[in-house]
Amino acid sequence: MTTIASLSFADDQLTIIWANGSESRLAALWLRDNCQLPCCFNDQNGQRLINITDIPQSTIIASVTRSAAKVTIRFAPDNHISEFDANWLFDNCYCQNKAFDDRGEKSKTLWMGPSAFTKLPNADYSDFCCRSATQRHALQAVAEYGFVILNNVPVKPGSVLDVISHFGFVRETNYGKLFDVQTEINPNNLAFTNLGLGGHLDNPYRNPVPGLQLLHCLENSAQGGETIIQDGFMAASILRDESAQNFNLLSKTAINFRFQNKSTDLHTLATMIELNVLNQIVTVRFNNRSIAPLTLPETSMLAYYTAYRHLAKIFERTDLQACFKLNPGQLLLFDNTRILHARKAFSSAGRRHLQGAYSDLDGLYSTLNILKSSANKS
Numbered sequence: 147m148t149t150i151a152s153l154s155f156a157d158d159q160l161t162i163i164w165a166n167g168s169e170s171r172l173a174a175l176w177l178r179d180n181c182q183l184p185c186c187f188n189d190q191n192g193q194r195l196i197n198i199t200d201i202p203q204s205t206i207i208a209s210v211t212r213s214a215a216k217v218t219i220r221f222a223p224d225n226h227i228s229e230f231d232a233n234w235l236f237d238n239c240y241c242q243n244k245a246f247d248d249r250g251e252k253s254k255t256l257w258m259g260p261s262a263f264t265k266l267p268n269a270d271y272s273d274f275c276c277r278s279a280t281q282r283h284a285l286q287a288v289a290e291y292g293f294v295i296l297n298n299v300p301v302k303p304g305s306v307l308d309v310i311s312h313f314g315f316v317r318e319t320n321y322g323k324l325f326d327v328q329t330e331i332n333p334n335n336l337a338f339t340n341l342g343l344g345g346h347l348d349n350p351y352r353n354p355v356p357g358l359q360l361l362h363c364l365e366n367s368a369q370g371g372e373t374i375i376q377d378g379f380m381a382a383s384i385l386r387d388e389s390a391q392n393f394n395l396l397s398k399t400a401i402n403f404r405f406q407n408k409s410t411d412l413h414t415l416a417t418m419i420e421l422n423v424l425n426q427i428v429t430v431r432f433n434n435r436s437i438a439p440l441t442l443p444e445t446s447m448l449a450y451y452t453a454y455r456h457l458a459k460i461f462e463r464t465d466l467q468a469c470f471k472l473n474p475g476q477l478l479l480f481d482n483t484r485i486l487h488a489r490k491a492f493s494s495a496g497r498r499h500l501q502g503a504y505s506d507l508d509g510l511y512s513t514l515n516i517l518k519s520s521a522n523k524s
């Protein structure tokens with residue numbers, strides 16, 4: 147926090163020199179739009195009450211006065227008076243703060259493989275439920291590395307939904323509120339067999355894609371069935387380093403993803419690598435089972451396959467993969483826009499039973515933000 151050293155204005159702009167030497171130059175229209183008084187802003191819910199069309203385009207600053215912690219501005223031509231806390235102006239100044247996207251690659255710690263960790267991020271579930279510091283660390287691991295393992299989650303069907311209730315909301319799909327990942331007769335998805343599954347992200351055929359997936363192990367006495375995870379943002383960034391052309395193809399060419407059975411028919415048109423408006427990697431969609439037959443122009447089909455193969459080959463590099471066996475009571479919570487998961491095939495002797503569920507990243511980030519701001523206050 148800093149205080150105002152000096153202040154000046156010229157028609158359409160307020161200039162503040164802060165005690166720390168930094169400067170804010172704030173447009174009259176921006177100030178008027180962000181009036182913090184009850185006529186324009188509801189303090190209870192933090193929402194704006196005015197519309198941009200309520201403010202004249204020709205808004206200028208007519209006069210400015212200041213006390214130790216407040217700046218009062220009279221605007222022309224509407225003669226509106228606004229008051230701002232100096233702290234608010236500093237915290238919200240657009241010269242001091244850049245727009246950021248907490249989902250983009252720049253807000254994450256990309257990891258190359260298990261050697262990035264002394265121990266994979268994990269937390270004890272009872273601490274996660276009752277200690278806000280544990281919950282904050284665990285959710286922060288999902289924000290930063292894309293995953294966390296929760297230990298000692300009660301080994302009973304449905305626990306996966308209780309876990310979600312601690313930070314967000316269940317995303318129900320055609321697979322139900324939760325789904326049982328175990329060998330089935332006539333499975334409607336290869337996940338429900340004992341076959342190995344290559345690295346993938348779930349449900350790229352949905353829009354929006356479920357941002358979070360949970361896999362809770364109830365039983366794992368079969369031979370095999372290890373879980374493999376890897377950082378899809380890291381893999382995509384390796385592709386960008388190795389071939390800008392292939393990266394551009396996968397981030398600019400939209401393809402169809404599809405899931406279809408008797409009762410469900412889902413399609414999405416999207417890129418395998420999605421960039422945000424800041425040109426950062428923000429979502430990876432990769433699932434060999436659900437890419438619809440490609441319908442690209444003849445001239446780009448082969449080049450697209452080359453790029454797709456290149457990314458798939460990077461995903462197959464074992465040094466990028468963390469491999470572990472989930473034991474009963476362990477739950478893997480991961481960002482399904484970033485972390486690929488795979489499993490090794492397992493024997494038909496013994497039993498393997500996971501329960502999975504989806505949730506959205508919004509809920510998790512919101513809980514994490516609240517936990518962080520209360521930790522900062524205490």
Ligand code: OGA
Binds near residue numbers: 372489
């Ligand atoms: C799935 C899946 C992994 C596993 O159900 O989406 O990938 O370990 N399962 O069985």
Ligand code: ZN
Binds near residue numbers: 347
């Ligand atoms: Zn899956």
